[in-house]
Amino acid sequence: MALEIPEVVINRLPIYARALAALAEQGETVVSSQALGQALDVTPAQIRKDLSYFGRFGKQGRGYNVPGLLTRLREILGLDRQWHVCVVGVGRLGQAIVEYGGFGPQGFQIVAAFDADPAMVGRRVGGITVRAATELDGFLHNNRVDIGVVAVPAAVAQQVVDQLVKAGIRAILNYAPMTPHVPRDISIRHIDPVIAMQSMTFYIKLAEGGGK
């Protein structure tokens, strides 16, 4: 609406929302920025400033209304709708993703899965039927799909991403161990446990004494 909102702020909002959901489940009705910050290892000022980009949700002397703030955050992030997701690559990882029960309850509905391997096509995985990779373009043009999950080998990931982008996908979740190129107006996030570990080893080594 008004300001340009820093991307780091947007990236923190889902964390806040998740914590608020947990508090709501415990029956908490109000929370201060201090209490929330303590739970999330974030400074209270950070939380207040982040939220202030979007409005004034708290009450001085009290804190924030838990269900109220949760609802607002969900509106801001667009989590009050259903999002359509497709998965490309139904190998080991792709199957695990399709079968994972954690997306649906959060509003991310897996509406299709594609694989290039004829042996995979037609099989039912986690309630949906695997389609041929050749059907990808057609499907995306005839159905609204918001987010594409890329779970193919790195060697073909760029090609798959290009297909998704050309077909009008707005966001990509990439599991392949490479950095695909996407236009600036497409969101992309990477999930890579190896990369995550490889930055932690630096600090382990440092703690051991920097040297050997």
Place this chain on the structure above:
Amino acid sequence: MALEIPEVVINRLPIYARALAALAEQGETVVSSQALGQALDVTPAQIRKDLSYFGRFGKQGRGYNVPGLLTRLREILGLDRQWHVCVVGVGRLGQAIVEYGGFGPQGFQIVAAFDADPAMVGRRVGGITVRAATELDGFLHNNRVDIGVVAVPAAVAQQVVDQLVKAGIRAILNYAPMTPHVPRDISIRHIDPVIAMQSMTFYIKLAEGGGK
């Protein structure tokens, strides 16, 4: 050695290393910061600055020696050693992690897996035998384990993290959808596809026109 190196810089190094490994495999022997930056969607200045924290690895007029820089980065990150990893929680996700062939070649050896479910204990998964969760403490005290992977339900994740930390683990890769509390000298990274999607929806919504 000298300066305090920003964590963002450390987090980018594995990405550089991965790209260099790909170039090396293609037989490339030199690369400029410009070329590398183009491949990774990072500015050349960023790459040069990042590397300059650690030394002078390039040659003016030429660029960087690919295998040489890769070797140096691997040394800096500690990727020239073998790291011992344990997995806690061998459910769907934990099994997929243990069976995933992508860790070993990168020097991350899964040396043990633990589960609280008696039905799971004793089974062989991906070449290792699942141990009882009660053995966790003992195992960690008798064996060097560098990194713990947490793949248990969110409700018990904090408890598992506490156990790992108390037993002297230095780094944790957390797959549970919550933010466990860890001491400042322990590294932790989170992998959560739902959170990743939940920040992208903000931008999809924005692109659709901010409104509806």
Place this chain on the structure above:
DNA sequence: TTCCGTCTGTTACGGATTTCACAACCGGAG
């Protein structure tokens, strides 16, 4: 050897992000 185009390492700058600090505010106690 000299010249030229290229590319690094580094410093200086500016923008982005976080932290600080406090006025304004809230609701309850007395």
Place this chain on the structure above:
DNA sequence: CTCCGGTTGTGAAATCCGTAACAGACGGAA
């Protein structure tokens, strides 16, 4: 009704980070 402990929202200050720019170095051409 007033006071008080507690907490927000927010500018200003401080810090962190990325970008720009250029001197100096390199290798090849001639």
